[in-house]
Amino acid sequence: MGRPPCCDEDGLKKGPWTPEEDQKLIAYISSHGHGSWRALPKLAGLNRCGKSCRLRWTNYLRPDIKRGKFSEDEERKIINLHSILGNKWSRIATKLPGRTDNEIKNYWNTNLRKKLLRMGIDPTSHKPRTDLNHLVNLSQLLGAANFRNLMIPNWGSQALISNLQADHASHLANIQLLQNLWQIINTNPLLNMDNTDHLFGIRNLNPFEGLLNGTSTLYMNKEPLLTGLEEYIIDSGLLKNPKAPSNCPGISNSWEGVSDGFIPEILGIKNSSFSSTLNENQTENQNLLPALLSESPGTYHVNQMEISKTTDPNQSSTESASSSTIFEAWDKLMDDETSDTYWKDILELTSSSTSPITSW
DNA sequence: AACAAGCTCAACCGCGATCTA
């Protein structure tokens, strides 16, 4: 069964290509086209297998290949597309002219994947990670964000936007920690929600899941109020509804059905009417992911948002590094003067609410 | 300066999909 690898053929060269080989390949394809890759090596005078020639051509020698660093826009597109398509590198590559699937794959594995991990986002699922070690890092992130200096790596340093971004980073980290806590509580038999009714008064459910699977009023507005960061929070899966209806027009890997109030409240958006749809075509035209990347001056817009959270500039990122458990992280967060009202407001809001947060 | 560890990325490998006789 199966055929032997083409490169097993005796005497065929493997390994790095020499300039001479490159020239032969370029010259042949330029004048004849590649035709049958299988037949090409002999016709071009190359002691290589066809597969090797094809790879060399498509990944390196093709004249339309764009080399050099990936732009921020390209990074955003890759992350967006990966959240939709997964490891479909060739499909992602079709959206990035001049980039090869191999190049994108390498860039993902060596750079973007790590960026997401540093943010506490699982690069596979684009959802928050739930392991405890990560929460230590998250705690650091919280402290750093509160300090307003550390941005999520490569965030812009422009003074004009740094404060807003710091607030957003803090919001992002806080939301993430909350969801991580909840996931762990719900997945840990000792901490299962069956035993924690007293905490919130209402049984069951991942609050985000519950918040997100109700009837939507937020998907109806045609004018998106979300800025890139909020869209990223959603698109990254941070607030993604795993049970979102699959029949929503225009939504391929997104969510719908957000209950009124809560998410905008978390995000500091007082006007709770917004839309968030994402599909493959949109990612070609929109920059949905400012969070990971540095921003050009003036490209970060805050629309109809009210950011009320204060931060403590005296708290350094290293102060929180000693937190070693999820509960310590939680305690720290709750004890933090800079965030207590924020979190307590959320908990009070959600624990006392009867509607529209129906599931918490 | 020397070595180790980590990183990058071109290239390879194997498999499933598609083509073709």
Add this chain to the structure above:
DNA sequence: TTAGATCGCGGTTGAGCTTGT
């Protein structure tokens, strides 16, 4: 219809480079 040939994709490897000690 089918089996072999070919193509294309995604995962993996490893040589060379960079950074840290």
